[in-house]
Amino acid sequence: MEPIDRHALRRALLDSQPWLAATDAGPRAVSAGLCDRCDEEPRLLPTCGPAAFQALCRRCAEEVGDEGWCEGHRAQGRAARQWAARLPDRWADAVVLWWVSTGELRVDTVGLPDPEGFSPGVRVALGASA
Numbered sequence: 001m002e003p004i005d006r007h008a009l010r011r012a013l014l015d016s017q018p019w020l021a022a023t024d025a026g027p028r029a030v031s032a033g034l035c036d037r038c039d040e041e042p043r044l045l046p047t048c049g050p051a052a053f054q055a056l057c058r059r060c061a062e063e064v065g066d067e068g069w070c071e072g073h074r075a076q077g078r079a080a081r082q083w084a085a086r087l088p089d090r091w092a093d094a095v096v097l098w099w100v101s102t103g104e105l106r107v108d109t110v111g112l113p114d115p116e117g118f119s120p121g122v123r124v125a126l127g128a129s130a
């Protein structure tokens with residue numbers, strides 16, 4: 001497989017999945033890695049509440065609910081969960097690809113999500129045929 005063009009990947013991800021540009025939620029708002037609660041899905045939302053997690057995946061954020069945010073940030077937590085609910089089905093793969101594009105995750109440690117279903121620009125950057 002061709003080496004990944006990380007800059008092209010980031011551009012193509014931003015073009016096709018503009019939600020990745022968010023800085024208060026999403027992969028730019030949390031440190032790269034798996035959810036603090038389930039350890040299965042990527043982190044997506046930063047949290048600060050009594051539940052003592054730092055970042056949760058979409059499902060866990062929904063299940064933890066208001067407990068994930070301190071009193072002062074409850075409204076932001078709700079807005080973040082609503083934002084997350086509207087993301088595409090493959091948000092988790094997009095998040096992993098984002099971190100690959102920024103160099104926060106290395107392909108040889110995470111493995112690459114299936115490029116199928118992503119935009120032609122993303123597939124080309126990953127070395128797959130458009």
Ligand SMILES: [Zn+2]
Nearest residue numbers: 035038057060
């Ligand atoms: Zn989780």
Ligand SMILES: [Zn+2]
Nearest residue numbers: 048069070073
């Ligand atoms: Zn807070």
